Amino acid sequence: MAGLDWTYGVSTLRQWESADYEPSLPVSEKSNPLTRDIDRASAYSIVKMLQVCDSQMFQKEAGTIYQRLLSDQVVKTLMEVAKRVEVIIKDPQESCVVMSGCGTSGRLAFLISSGFNKALSQLNQSEVYSYIIAGGDRALLSSQEAPEDDPRLGVLNLKKVCEGKKRVLFIGISCGLSAPFVAGQLDFCLQHPEVYTPVLVGFNPAHQARDEPIQDCTFTFHSVVQRMQELAKSQKAFLINPAVGPEAISGSSRMKGGSATKILLEAAFSAAHAATSSNTPITHNGVLQHMMAYERTLAVTYSQTDGITTLVEAAGQSLQCSRHVYYLGWGSLALLGLIDASECSPTFGADYEDVRGFIRGGYRELNNNDGPLTSLGPKFSIAHEDFLHLILPCLTDKDTVLLIYTHSDDATEVGNMARRVREKTPNLHAVYHQADGDTAASLQQDDIKKLCLSTLKITWPQEALVSGTLQHMRELSTKLVLNAVSTGAHVLKGKIYQNHMIDLQVTNTKLYRRATRLLQLSACPEEKCEEALLKAIYRVDMLTLEMTSSDITTHTCFARNSTKVVPLALVILLTGWSLVEAESHLKQQPIVREAVAQWMW
Ligand code: F6P
Numbered sequence: 262m263a264g265l266d267w268t269y270g271v272s273t274l275r276q277w278e279s280a281d282y283e284p285s286l287p288v289s290e291k292s293n294p295l296t297r298d299i300d301r302a303s304a305y306s307i308v309k310m311l312q313v314c315d316s317q318m319f320q321k322e323a324g325t326i327y328q329r330l331l332s333d334q335v336v337k338t339l340m341e342v343a344k345r346v347e348v349i350i351k352d353p354q355e356s357c358v359v360m361s362g363c364g365t366s367g368r369l370a371f372l373i374s375s376g377f378n379k380a381l382s383q384l385n386q387s388e389v390y391s392y393i394i395a396g397g398d399r400a401l402l403s404s405q406e407a408p409e410d411d412p413r414l415g416v417l418n419l420k421k422v423c424e425g426k427k428r429v430l431f432i433g434i435s436c437g438l439s440a441p442f443v444a445g446q447l448d449f450c451l452q453h454p455e456v457y458t459p460v461l462v463g464f465n466p467a468h469q470a471r472d473e474p475i476q477d478c479t480f481t482f483h484s485v486v487q488r489m490q491e492l493a494k495s496q497k498a499f500l501i502n503p504a505v506g507p508e509a510i511s512g513s514s515r516m517k518g519g520s521a522t523k524i525l526l527e528a529a530f531s532a533a534h535a536a537t538s539s540n541t542p543i544t545h546n547g548v549l550q551h552m553m554a555y556e557r558t559l560a561v562t563y564s565q566t567d568g569i570t571t572l573v574e575a576a577g578q579s580l581q582c583s584r585h586v587y588y589l590g591w592g593s594l595a596l597l598g599l600i601d602a603s604e605c606s607p608t609f610g611a612d613y614e615d616v617r618g619f620i621r622g623g624y625r626e627l628n629n630n631d632g633p634l635t636s637l638g639p640k641f642s643i644a645h646e647d648f649l650h651l652i653l654p655c656l657t658d659k660d661t662v663l664l665i666y667t668h669s670d671d672a673t674e675v676g677n678m679a680r681r682v683r684e685k686t687p688n689l690h691a692v693y694h695q696a697d698g699d700t701a702a703s704l705q706q707d708d709i710k711k712l713c714l715s716t717l718k719i720t721w722p723q724e725a726l727v728s729g730t731l732q733h734m735r736e737l738s739t740k741l742v743l744n745a746v747s748t749g750a751h752v753l754k755g756k757i758y759q760n761h762m763i764d765l766q767v768t769n770t771k772l773y774r775r776a777t778r779l780l781q782l783s784a785c786p787e788e789k790c791e792e793a794l795l796k797a798i799y800r801v802d803m804l805t806l807e808m809t810s811s812d813i814t815t816h817t818c819f820a821r822n823s824t825k826v827v828p829l830a831l832v833i834l835l836t837g838w839s840l841v842e843a844e845s846h847l848k849q850q851p852i853v854r855e856a857v858a859q860w861m862w
Contacts, residue, residue, distance in 0.1 A: 274317065277507050278325045287469035288327070289437040289514055290775065293507040296760040299752055300854050304573040305566070307749040310509060311516075312563040315741060317506035318517055318524075319556045326466055327504040330521060335503050336548050339529045342460055342499055343543045345430050346389075346533035353387035355427040359419065360392050360526070362434035363409040363442050364607065365515040367394025368401055368600045369522045370434060375628060376593060376732065377530050384538065390530075393418045395442040398631040402599060403640055404607035406768035407821070410814065412445020412478055419446045429457045432526065435482070436518030438463040438470035438502065439771055444482040445475075451488055451498070460499040461489060462525060464518050467502065473770070476814065501525055509748065511761050512775055515604045516744050520737060524555045527733050554730045555737055561719060562738040568717035569745050572663065572690055575714070576746045577753030579661040579688075580615060586750065588618040589648060589678060590665035593732065594694070594739045595620035596627070598665055599643060601743035609751040610764035610824070613640040616747050619648040621674070649681065656685040663746070664713070667694040667735060672705035679712040691716040692742055694735045697723050717742065755852030758782075763827050763853045767798065767820040770813050776827050783834040790834065797830040798823050802840050828853050 276282055276294045283291045295317075296310050322329045329335070349356045360370035374390035381388050395415065396405025408414055423429050431450045433443040438461070450457035463470075467490055472483035492498035503525075505517045528551040532543045563569075576586045588598030598618035605611040620626050623644025624633040634641040642651060656662070662682050666675050682689050691713045693706060697720050710716045719738055725731040751757065756764060767776045773794075780790035792804065798820045799808050820826055825847060832843040850856040 274313070274320065275323065278323075278327060287437060287465040287471075288504045288507060289439075289463075289465050289518065290512050291507040292511040292760050293509055296509045299509065299760050300755075300757045302752070304577060304749055304753065305570045307752055308563075308566050308569045308573060308745055311741075311745050311748070312559075312566070314506065314509040315517060315520070315559055315563075318521055319559070320506070328466070328502070330503045330505060330524065331549065331552060332503060335501060335525075336545055336552070338499050338501050339525060339548050340532065340543050340545060341496060342430070342432075342501070343529045343532040343536070343548065345458060346530055347536050347543065349389050349428065349430060350381070350386065350533060350537045353389045355425070356389070356429065357423065357426050358390050358430045358432065359422055360390070360432045360434060361394070361415070361419065361443060361446055362522075363395040363440045364400070364404075364406070365519045365600065365604060366434035366436060366440075366443075366522060367392065367396075368603070369519055369526075370394060370432075371401055371629065372593065372596055372600065372736075373523065373526050373530070375596075376527075376736075377534070380534060386537075391422045392630075393422060393446075395440070398629045399634060399637055399641070401627075401629060402603050402634065402643065403613065404603070404766065404768075406607060406766060406772060407817065409440050409442050409769045409771070410476075410817075412441045412448070412475055415442040415445040416449045419449060423456070427456060430460065431457050432460045432462060434462045434522055436464050436514035436522070437512075437771070438465045438467070438482055438486060441475045441478070441482070441770075444480065444485050445478070447485045447489065448478075448480050451485070451492070454492075454497060458497065458499075459489060460501065461486065462522055463502045464505050464514070464521060465502060466504065467500065471771075473774075476812070509760065510608070510757060513608055513748070513762065515608065516748070520740060523733075523737060523740070524552060528552045531730070531733070551730060554725070554734060558734045558737045559741070561721070561734075562741050565717055565719060568715060569742055571715045572661075572692075572717065572742070572746045573749030573753070575661045575688060575690060576616075576750035579659055580750045580754040582659050584657065584659035584661075585614055586616045586661045586663070586746070587648065587652060588616075588663050588665055588743065589645060589682075590618065591621045591670040591675070592626070592667070593736055594665045594667065597736060597739045597743060598663075599627075601740070601747050605747055605751070607766050607768075608762060609747075609756045610766060611751065616750075617652075619643055619645050621645050621670075623647070645678065653681060653685060656682070658686040658688050660686060660688060662686065662689045664689070664691045664693075664709070665739060665743075666691075668696060668699050668706070672709065676705065676709050676712075679709050683712045687714055689713050692719070692739065693717065694719045694721065694738070696721050696725075696731070755854040758854050758857045763831065763857060764825060765827060767794070767826050768817050770817065773813050773817055773820075776830075779827060780830055780834060783831060785834045790830070793830040793833045794826065796833060796840060797826045800840060828856060831857060
């Protein structure tokens with residue numbers, strides 16, 4: 262990547278906005294021209310690419326069809342949503358705010374509702390926020406992609422959370438404006454306007470909402486959005502759908518989609534909280550200032566490119582030799598570690614042991630709806646004690662351990678953990694957030710620093726403390742760092758081709774469609790690609806009539822138990838080999854990037 266120019270011209274940065282750039286795809290599924298060579302980049306270049314990609318979130322509106330994060334209309338809608346939240350906070354008895362989503366969108370619903378409920382409790386006010394995640398609480402920590410396709414389940418979950426409520430502000434999050442689970446809930450809200458006010462958060466313009474029929478439903482996501490647009494004129498529904506540009510890894514909405522969800526909802530809720538506690542009106546400028554604090558967060562975080570690069574390299578080396586990456590976190594930053602780790606298996610086809618998160622206090626700290634989930638299996642062991650009992654004894658210097666904490670966490674405890682890990686491996690690193698001028702914390706921090714191979718120290722200005730945005734900034738910053746670490750490490754492991762994740766799971770209709778599209782990289786016609794996909798799912802050379810006539814849901818259910826589906830289908834398409842031959846070749850060359858490059862280009 263020598264010679265790569267980080268000061269991209271405006272035309273490269275905005276290329277995706279042009280009407281003829283991948284015109285059949287919504288923004289959330291387009292490939293980002295900035296990262297086309299990410300699969301061959303060094304760790305440093307990967308981090309720089311992610312930085313430029315993230316900076317696209319804050320690009321200004323520029324005469325295209327796209328609204329942007331800081332567009333006037335977006336800020337105005339956030340103000341209106343904030344006003345509804347303010348009313349609910351002041352009269353919490355029979356009202357609530359419900360956020361719902363699938364995968365990362367549901368995880369962020371959880372993170373945001375936890376944070377704002379805590380803030381209310383600290384002021385002795387009633388908690389008003391609830392979350393729903395498709396697939397239930399187990400989906401907070403593991404990949405549950407199938408429920409995303411189930412609109413009825415969405416409605417059932419919503420009814421349960423809202424039992425007895427007379428006023429509900431429902432916030433459906435679907436980055437791609439695509440999840441049937443969320444479409445079902447929005448449709449239900451539209452049918453019961455006396456109780457529900459629906460809000461949709463996503464990152465495609467309305468006309469790009471998914472228009473694929475949903476089984477046994479009369480609506481599509483697109484038709485629901487159209488009905489909402491109509492009601493939005495009289496402020497009976499709200500759409501918050503700025504474009505943030507294509508993801509660095511195509512379709513990986515956990516990255517910018519997740520960050521932008523956090524930015525938008527926190528800006529609205531913070532404005533509502535500030536208005537309630539100070540009895541002052543919600544202002545355009547107040548909301549805008551909060552959003553701009555996140556823009557500064559990007560700058561502060563990425564000013565540490567070298568430190569982030571070190572972490573990406575360490576994690577990449579661990580994964581390359583089939584070892585592991587562990588995030589040991591404190592407070593809500595630990596939650597971001599759990600979330601980032603849980604996303605690696607659906608995004609990169611990783612094993613749950615590859616990247617794992619642990620939180621101080623375990624489920625007590627998590628405080629999720631269903632309480633402890635440990636009985637569901639080893640991947641649900643998330644406390645530091647679990648790490649000490651289950652992981653530490655087998656830790657080697659090929660594993661990477663990351664401590665994630667702030668100056669307000671118990672430094673003695675962090676130090677003890679650091680010493681325990683250090684006895685087993687020197688490959689220990691820290692991501693540490695401190696406030697500017699916090700010298701007392703620095704002394705203890707020095708001891709921890711000595712135990713770590715690298716320390717990424719992120720210093721926040723005192724003004725962030727005063728304005729109450731510090732927690733949100735630290736969280737976003739941690740999200741960016743961990744997304745870079747896990748994405749970068751998997752790129753270095755060879756899991757990506759160009760900027761496409763080839764080895765994705767094919768466990769719901771969206772992913773099935775994405776997989777069929779990816780296979781067309783082989784230049785084979787669509788029907789051939791789908792045929793190869795089915796052969797790889799069912800592991801046969803000859804498809805039976807039963808297989809070819811089944812619906813996508815049946816295919817995706819079956820695919821839950823199959824691995825390497827898309828790489829296998831790709832090899833079959835490119836070489837004409839039988840399934841057994843293709844499987845054995847993939848075994849010899851498991852690095853998807855190399856395997857694909859070997860046969861294709
Ligand atoms: O189906 C998998 C997935 O792409 C997750 O990775 C993602 O977090 C989730 O779907 C939700 O997508 P969306 O927010 O677009 O509905």
